[in-house]
Amino acid sequence: MTDKKTPIDPITHDHQRVNIPTPELAPMMDPDDARPIKVAYEQRNPDLDPQLIWRGKDIDQTEITVDAPPIYLQEQVHPKAIIEDLRAGGQRNGQGGGADLFDHFGITDDDREAEIEFYRHHRKWSNRMILGDGLQVMASLAEREGLKGQVQAIYIDPPYGIKFNSNFQWSTTSRDVKDGKLEHLTREPEQVKAFRDTWRDGIHSYLQYLRDRLVVARELLTESGSCFVQIGDENVHRVRALMDEVFGEENFIAPINFQTAPYATSNYLPAVLNTVLWYSKSGSPKYKPLFKEKTDLKSIDLYRQALGPDGATRILLDKEEVSSGPRDKSFRQYRLVSLISQGASSEPQPLQFAGKSYLAQRSSHWKTTVSGMYRAMKALRVQETKASIQFRSYITDFPISITNNIWTDTITGSFNDEKLYVVQTNPEVIKRCLLMTTDPGDLVLDPTCGSGTTAYVAEQWGRRWITIDTSRVALALARARIMGAKYPWYLLKDSETGQKKEAEVTRSAPSTSDTYNDIRHGFVYQRVPHITLKSIANNTEIDTIWEAMQPAVEAALSDLNTALAGHPEPFEVETGGRKGDKIDFTAQGEVELPSGEMAPANGFMEWEVPREAPDGWPDAATEALAAFWEARIARQKEIDASIAAKADHEYLYDKPYEDKKRVRVAGPFTVESLSPHRTQAVNEHGELIDEHDAASGKRGAGEQEAENYRTAILENLAKAGVQQAGREDRIDFTSLSAWPGEWLAAEGRYMEGETERRAGILIGPEYGTLQRADLVAAAREAADAGFDLVIACAFNFDAHTAEFQKLGRITVLQARMNADLHMAGDLKAGGGNLFVVFGEPDIEIVEDGDKLRVRLLGVDIFRPATGEVHSSDPDEIACWFIDTDYDEQSFFVRHAYFPGAEIPYKQLKTTLKAEIDEEAWESLKRTESRAFARPKSGRIAVKVINHLGDEVMKVIGV
Template identity: 70%
Template sequence: MRALMDEVFGEENWISDIILTKTPGLTAEYIASTSDYIIWYSKRKPNLKYRALFTEKGFGGEGSKKYDKAVDSSYLPYALSSEQRSGVQTVPDSIRVFRHGDLTSQRQGRDNSEAGAMSFQYARNGVSFRPARGRGWSTTKTNMDRLLFADRIDITGKNLSYRRFLKDFAAFPKTNIWDDIGGIQSRADPKVYVVQTAVETVKRCLLMATDPGDLVLDPTCGSGTTAYVAEQWGRRWITIDTSRVALALARARIMGAKYPWYILADSPEGQRKEAEVTRASPATHPTYNDIRHGFVYDRVPHITLKSIANNTEIDTIWDNLQPAVEGARAALNAALSGHPAPFEVQTGGRKGVEIDFTATGEVELPSGEMAPANGFMEWEIPRDAPDDWPAAAKDALAQFWEARIARQREIDASIAAKAEFEFLYDKPFEDKKRIRVAGPFTVESLSPHRTQAVNEYGELIDEHDAAQGKRQGATEAENYRAAMLENLSKAGVQQSGRDDAIKFTSLVPWAGDWISAEARYMEGEVERRAGIFIGPEYGTVQRADLVACAREAADAGFDIVIACAFNFDAHTAEFRKLGRLPILQARMNPDLHMAGDLKAGGGNLFVVFGEPDIELREEGGMYRVELRGVDIFKPATGQVVASEPDDIACWFIDTDYNEESFFVRHAYFPGAEVPYKQLQTTLKGEVDQEAWDSLKRTVSRPFARPKSGRIAVKVINHLGDEVMKVMGVL
């Protein structure tokens, strides 16, 4: 496969082979297969759009083994137990896990002057430190103060270390091994197709390579997973399939689902959310709700020593909140002044020394700082008060910790907001008060359509020859016709009603230019002869083909022509009879392309869907279309009768048909008991009944005169069969 793809895209445009793990099949005869592959190529590798996706890092998972310490909800550090580090004991979410990193670096310069400049003395908890010889601090004195304010400097033995939290960068990029996809579908979106791809697989591919507003093409629609995912994530999409069953499943799946409402970056709500996340003033430029600007995404901060050291907002927070901390400390020391019981300090420059609250004056710490002999420094204050402390001291202690925690929480929030970050493209912010449903489908179909006939070598050939099967060699064409006739003989021709199916009593080849076989069936007690026309294996039957076929059948005395083809040109719908000779158009199931492997006679392989009975009328310069039903051929009587509109599942109007593609501009569902019942159930809320009822109608809303001079009406029955009629508008 790689060799083939190299030929198509060029080996220089190969990006990656993604290994997708899966559950092994229970019926494997030999070694079970547990993986699939996604082969990723770019049209031009230098122009590749790539958005990295991340796996969030959790304690006990990949990349967390060196994190052996934590701080509790009061920001007090402690060592994790062996049970916690091994995963035997769960670490609560409120616990922030960290490890120590080096706070010095090697400095080389002339006469080691640079190292000397960065080897200044620095105090932490009343103890002074200097870097080892030949090394210097990783940042300046001012920046070291910010690290100290942020509580990121710890004493480890005789050195200072940098406190690095697991959540400083709690993610790592996804690799090409996807072993966490899980099951195929969720209960909310169950599996409905035999080869349905997991939503998560398609989601990752789309999020890695596209942005909101980009166009995604899936030429093999299937159950519509690509379109479903693209719709959810704000991508435009085109999906294609030859099977009407697949398209019907995809249509129902997409239109019956609800989707999250992600906050647009180009919106007032987006500006406010972005300001909230980044702790900045909201943008004031005009907004236009343009999805191409993307969503407002959650992000994972990429906090580094440098980002903290350069964050000047920490100074402002310290200046604003530190007075409350100092005031509470002073109140605590005042409340304990004269307290008879000494208190042994366990941290800092007076570790292991008792503070005598009855003493007076100051003492000098190892750092050279002066501390009150009868009072606490900030780092010496205990978390809990002894039972014999007076009430005033206990109240002051509570106020101190409240102020200290508030200061630290504000600083941590600033650090996270001001740091560099990585967008989590799979986690846009959602407006929980709103939900979204699929918008209108722009292009419904490119079929029936006109195509130039080509042979097996891609060379243009005459349409007359193509219709006779001469696009292939004589042997291949004969084998194709024989396979089609074998299936037709056993399957017969189906219509919307089971009782109206045409079952042949005999079918034998016919050596005509257009007619391939003579088939016989019973019309009541009378046997009728049908001339069978088989359209080309690849291509579209034109009106001229049917005219020539009908003339040959009339000359041969046939009672009816059954024209079988994969595709009919839109204008063939206008040709239903030549004189007394009726012409039935039987659409061939695309499964017949696999005729060699297909069990003959299986399923609805040849289906007739009659001509829609449509009236176009003008009303005050505007136009309306009324659908009266569909003409159905009754083989038991030989008559064509009109069905009721309720027999039609849905019908669409392209009010300005360009003969190239069908745009759904009006959609109606007369045969549905409750239009969009699945969607109505999904929304789980009150709906405007009048709006629902407006979809269940056989007379269209008014529309203006088409610029092209044509409209097209497409009618679909409950089996998914469709027919289209083109009408000129003067």
């Protein structure tokens, strides 16, 4: 075991978030906070016609009303604490130092006394994973938590088409989802509602679904914010029209087309592209360009010439040499660029170059000033062509090219790891969208979480994130993915190491200012020069260098001409105004060049001097030639260095510098869910919408249908009864009648042996979760009314309800309702038990010296008729968590185990293999925990999650 530990750290954010309740503290909420509201949003500006019309769209309705229920904090996860505990466990050092890390989730110091005052105070920022309808969650974030105008980028990946398998995954263990296959239909109520609401009326429902979410998403964006919608070719044209309506066509930025597969099969033209539509909230979105190396682009073919240090040029004929650069690395690869722009100059701009005169063509002008053009000539940046002169643009001047809106390197598998989810976006696509439009510390939101790719990418690049999904399966996958993620440690600009690196890159003295590791200052990025004609033309230092070093060049040239005077062999000039003419070294006087300049009849001008001495030249001439080129090359090196130093540069925002010796894990995040309460309608001004208004269309059809919900449940309950673990434990009702209670909806009578029993029936929300507080209230009402037990029927139970089995003499059965009851005519499935009692974790506490272990035996299925308990197989458990010091206020994930799923720590295991022994890694797959210290609170909590995303929790006093 190594003594030196690899540093493991997350990036944390010096931001705050509103203090929201946990289920444990929900009973202490102010009634006004707990009361759900409806919020109205203006859906469109009628002046922006034309608009897209679909069946069910009320073109005269100016508002959209959305439920904004409270959001409850279910779990608090700090991946570093889990890894540190694992490392400590591997070294047999007990529980480790994870407990202190969870202080991050606390209320800010200024608000410490306000722990149970919700929405009025703030806590330290932690990223968020929220279970619920994205529309309602976004409305709640905007209206209850004040995030309106706070989100910098929103990435939406809605279903592409109307096939069920394009939307949902039914289990964490399988991505094989076949459309129309009954056993692959999800049974999650939120998912069923999403599917039913989205596809009940085909494309018409889809457009309504997406329009509502875009309207609320726009409200969350900052004025410089961007919204990205990923869509396939099936609906891209409709979504483009829809986004024009919501955001305004003037705020359309670009369609991004990215390749998803190398090939496809089709009866006609194969389609291998998807599209991301990019809109901004205003006309001035935040934008940071991304770049690609030119060697990766077709534009590399333009750089087909090379210039040697002596000024010699040659053509690159070999395609490989064009792509990889000249074989002689002293040559610089370049292309020729026009020096002329459209539009006549106010006065003539004659130029003399290499003994010739040049004038911009009629109705055109030089791209820079005459003095700037001469500086470019001094820098050897000008080359004569057949009819004019052009600018030499070296590939190293700007070795990158800006990324455009066609991405062909995004084929699935090019960048991402193994797919986790049936519909999983390539991380590279989301990465580019976020890097172009956000800075480190900015807030990113994804209302279509899926496998959590947006959250995964945002975490890597130091962005805060909120991700939302209706699927428990999706969040189970995303939670494990984020918990086990390993990221590069990018150097923070606001850090000592970052300051040193910045000084190294810029060749300046390190900053002496204090550092605070504030992510909002960004990372230290790699950068490349951006040399342009303008930067050269404006570089007056070139004149200074020329004046200082030109005398040496001219002196060497004079010595060369003197040494060749009287030489009998003439020399044919290859460049400039005397190209093709021969210099007679025995001649006298001067000759006039085409430019009007005078040149010695028996000597060279600077641009005419050859690199190699011809045979027969005297030794004195050969020595003078060498001195000439030495002086000229020295002058050129100084000019090139000046050009590089004075040039602008571009930051490579996708290439920050890394500290290879450090490991980064995800920062703290929370898992949250919506409240299930009914809502009352309030407009955007907080005013109550009366029932007449609601009937007039300001309330959705879904609420009008809810009146039939209770009747339908009771009818099915009377027919199907309640199924326990075995057939012999089935509860069949002899009668079932309505009951006028506040919590209990019906009275059911059934026989237990020869004795008739009375059961109070509690019906949970149609779309939502039944809370522990609901069970407590129902049990008290049942006791007052003389019932024998309570049967709570719900599609989903909060994890905290699992431990609540009895209140006094009243037994409480939790009967999970089959999602077929949701499906009506949309997703009819075969027969089966409609109401099944679901139990609690079967747990055993094991003493281990002065420490404790938890042994998970399965999940109990309670049989009230016989008093027996049946445990499920541990392989049916996807993961289970322990809060080893449960404070009865919130659940902290201090231990995490994955007995029935892949361990999400593969990359970390490779990095930390020498520091965490194999037994500690193996413990992650077990159903018996590592040892931990006895809790100071005297309680622990165990949460178990199966492959379908169902959660149960049990609190144990130890």
